[in-house]
Amino acid sequence: MRLSPQDLLFIYGETSSSKMHVAGLLPFTPPADAPRDYLRRMIDEARRQEVVAPWNRKLAHPRLQFSPLHSWVEDVDFDFDYHVRRSALASPGDERELGILVSRLHSNHLDLTRPPWELHVIEGLEGGRFALYMKIHHALVDGYSAMRMLGRSLSKDRDSTDDRMFFNVPVPSRPPREAGTSNPLTATLRALGGLGSTVTGGVSSALDLTNALVKTQIRRDGEYAHIAGSASAPHSILNARISRNRRFATQQYEFDRLKALSSQHGATINDVALTIIGGGLRTFLADMDELPERSLVAFLPVNVRPKGDEGGGNAVGAILAPMGTDIADPVERLQTITAATRAAKAQLQTMSPTAIIAYSAALLAPAGGQIAGALTGVAPPWPYTFNLCVSNVPGPPEPLYFNGSRLEATYPVSIPIHGMALNITLQSYADTINLGFVGCRDRLPSLQRLAVYTGEALADLEKASVDQPG
Incomplete structure (x- = not known):
């Protein structure tokens, strides 16, 4: 085969x-x-x-x-x-x-x-x-x-x-549209491989792509002012060359805690998760004296159904979103992240599936420079494309068992790469949200502290939400 x-x-x-x-x-x-x-x-x-x-x-x-x-x-x-x-x-x-x-x-x-x-x-x-x-x-x-x-x-x-x-248990055949949609690296590779398909996708797809790139990369105004472009990420310790050794840490939260914040502030569960991860990163990097002045930017793989599609299936895309690491107030951080992800997803929903793939490829293509810089040790003079990857994978909605043993959690362990020393994946399971943090051991020692700080950031957001109702 x-x-x-x-x-x-x-x-x-x-x-x-x-x-x-x-x-x-x-x-x-x-x-x-x-x-x-x-x-x-x-x-x-x-x-x-x-x-x-x-x-x-x-x-x-x-x-x-x-x-x-x-x-x-x-x-x-x-x-x-x-x-x-x-x-x-x-x-x-x-x-x-x-x-x-x-x-x-x-x-x-x-x-x-x-x-x-x-x-x-x-x-x-x-x-x-x-x-x-x-x-x-x-x-x-x-x-x-x-x-x-x-x-x-x-x-x-x-x-x-x-x-x-x-x-x-045999693995089901992979539907061509859905295969790999839950993993950030797969989504990226498919996107980078699909850039040329815009040409064969017709004039409509090409216009969609051109319009999206102009709004994202050149003229970010109105609702598109919140969208992160390909040159928005600061230089950071996360964008270094990685070693062979890994660090892994976990966190688990009750789903209802994030859902309550989501409902109160008109955000998605993923927006709330990005906010508390951003708060955790802010403290973690500040402790290391490595917090950039500008916000870190995350690469987010997303599944967006094409406009007018009433059936199943997914469109695989990628967006860039600020993590709000430059914002101390947790509610303000959530509002900033929500505005950015909402605008980016809204833009994808106006595009054809072919244009979404090509747009994602164009958006992420400049990351090749930061990977080369990590490998050579020579940082490029221009800003980076992204600093880390944050992926959200829907998991089983009900408790599961194996021969009578109850599954407590599902913690994903993903892939860091040169130029992206930290990869965080969220996975829902039953009534919980599970976070798996994996990074380069030499670049990010004591990664468990980041997991702990993420929990503190959730508590801070809850307290601020009581003081400042959404």
């Missing part, structure tokens, strides 16, 4: 310091009557399950990294014990120790001579809990498919005892 052009890019992007794998950290609470050997039984049962495609596929010629003819072949010598591993924290392990372990696991490359995935069963958490850390190369499975995989391998029934591991 031949790799698609998009999947090839993730193989080509694999270097000693850039790893093109994504992951998920899933903590579980086992049933009250779980036996002492519950996890051993779970692994023994999984060993008896068939490993189905694509989980049994490996690259035909893994050592020819830049071959344009990469293809997947079945691994007839599949080694279960290599791919499914047991790890343990010194009991009772807390969240910090779990984060340290995941940081180390996420820093290691996947072996491309084997099917490129690993499952780590982590025991020793406080209260008899355990966690699954699933690590998958992005060339094998994209984020959209991974979310569907999660939903299909878990159960809504807490009494279910016949749930199968994800590698025993």
Whole structure:
């Protein structure tokens, strides 16, 4: 099976310091009557399950990294014990120790001579809990498919005892429009690959693109004054060359806390999340004496249905949004972010699907300069395109279980790259919002502090919202 052009890019992007794998950290609470050997039984049962495609596929010629003819072949010598591993924290392990372990696991490359995935069963958490850390190369499975995989391998029934591991659940075929929409890197690559399609999309698409670029890059007035252009981001510590080592941190909030703020201020849940992340970054960078005078700018992958489309399907686009790190007042920060994202999304909704893809490509194309600058150590004299990526992935709306164990959270672990040392992904699950922070260990030490400061920023926004009703 031949790799698609998009999947090839993730193989080509694999270097000693850039790893093109994504992951998920899933903590579980086992049933009250779980036996002492519950996890051993779970692994023994999984060993008896068939490993189905694509989980049994490996690259035909893994050592020819830049071959344009990469293809997947079945691994007839599949080694279960290599791919499914047991790890343990010194009991009772807390969240910090779990984060340290995941940081180390996420820093290691996947072996491309084997099917490129690993499952780590982590025991020793406080209260008899355990966690699954699933690590998958992005060339094998994209984020959209991974979310569907999660939903299909878990159960809504807490009494279910016949749930199968994800590698025993076939991944659904990827609809061409939807594939990769939940992962920022996939969205970016598809956008950059689609610039030329505007020509074949007709005069209407070309006019849409030209009009959008003029409003975004040249004449930002009226409602478009709030839109961030391709040269709005300041130079920052986040835009440096990254090392091979990673830091990972998590936060979890009750969905209703963000929903209440969203309703009060006429903002989206994502706007509220950006506001508290911006507040956390403001404190985090100020502590390091690395806070730029201008606001940091985030790259946000978005799904926008084309104008007049009454059916399903999504248009994949990208917008840039200020994080409000230059604004001390949390309500003012939220208002600034809301105005920017609302204007940017409104602009996309006036465009054809072809123009949306081309516009996103044009918007993000200048980022090549900041990546080159990070690699060479020579910062370009002009402003950057963005400083970090913040992605929002809808997750399962109801509690899920695996053989009686309740899933507590779903923490995404994404990909930092040269010129973007921090990647933050939000994922909704049941009645919670889960944040996964992943960054370069050498550029962003003590990343857990950013997660803590994000929680403090949420409390500050709630207090300010009481003092200044929306």
